Amino acid sequence: MGVTVDFCGEQFVADPARPLTIGRVGDVEIDDNPYLHRNFLQIVEEGGLWWLSNVGTTLTATVADKKGLFQAWLNPGARIPLALERLTVWFTAGPTTYDFDIVVDSPAFTSTGTEELAEDDATGETTVGRVSFTPDQKLLIVALAEPFLRRGQGGVAQIPSSADAAARLGWKVTKFNRKLDNVCQKVADAGTRGLHGGPGKLASNRKARLVEHALSTRLVTEADLALLDGVTDGEAIAHGTEIVNSK
Template identity: 85%
Template sequence: MSTATGTITVEFCGEEFVAVKGTPLTIGRTGDVEIDDNPFLHRNFLQVVEEGGLWWLTNVGTTLTATVADKKGLFQAWLNPGARIPLALERFTVWFTAGPTTYDFDILVDSPAFTSTGSEDVETDSSGETTVGRVTFTPDQKLLMVALCEGLLRRSYAAPGQIPSSADAAARLGWKVTKFNRKLDNVCQKLADAGTRGLHGGPGKLASNRKARLVEHALSTRLVTEGDLALLDAIDADDTTGEAHR
């Protein structure tokens, strides 16, 4: 029987945790990697385990989901309860949201089975519209995603982040909440039409859950990056200029 080769390391908040063959590396409120004393977080949420000659990341929770992506934004998986993915690339980032808080950590694979190549197809035309793959976003739609991700983009290292309420994000952009919600619906529908899961509205789909899923998707696919914070800084500069002239 073949056996998994290489070492799997989980990096969280500056600490490293190495997976050992034959013993699951547990991640959650308690376990080998203690994320946070958050009552919304499962005691045992994710596991890194060797099976059948491969290392796997498995969601052993009952309600929470996780978004898993490579560092280049070329691969993304949505890990539902009971689902698992093989850790076959050299580096992954895992995002998940428990209650009001979003977390992320990295998984390093020292001898990956595959190597990702190429780059994400992101273009911005003269009108300011941003195209990623088959989806095109208007400047306002891009601003909305940056505002939702701002708290996580401005961190100096991997640590818990807060996703703003719709009211706070709207105020950050100088919009009415009705405008924000309308544009949020449009962004989620565009991505859902392109095949992104977890963004549909309807019964049982709370606004906070959709926003969390949107933030995880935008960060994992590099729809927004730290460089996009300049868009919000420009709003701050305009507000300051406006105050100076009043």
């Protein structure tokens, strides 16, 4: 069983005899970003399985399959087996978010089932698992993820500031921040880690973690960019219905 990392169209094949290193330097040089660890992630073969390990000290990584059915949050010191055919890894260092794919030959498992994403035609609410989002909340997530959804090939993108995202939606920054608080709290209450910095305190990098979560679960896709086309002066036209003052 072989493993290949695909970053910005360039492929790196893991060698069973030694770890494949990913970071500011190493086998896969991500970027000359001072916020990025020199050696952040490693892919290594052990006990008949390939593993992805976080060997950094502060950064985390989100790992998910292409169907949005599997997601793991990789803390420093943690590792997961690379048991599925194709996985995407997202991580944020400073103002920049990166992603790359891991392709596994002859994986131990294959993903089955259907995506846990549905939309209620009557209310316009989007549901992922047990979490429901109003149209305004969905718009907020799409606005934050827009650079990733528009870029085509994966690799590098920056999450817009709250002011820029609010302007994109035609909202006041206070409205944007209030709705961001609500979305992050809702996702955190559903068990997604990385959105709280402590008891009752939202994490400072919550926008990056929210975008990573939304992309990895396929809560937002390229098709959702059409929602932004209907945004005018803070009002959203979704599925032919004007949504105003939704929370």
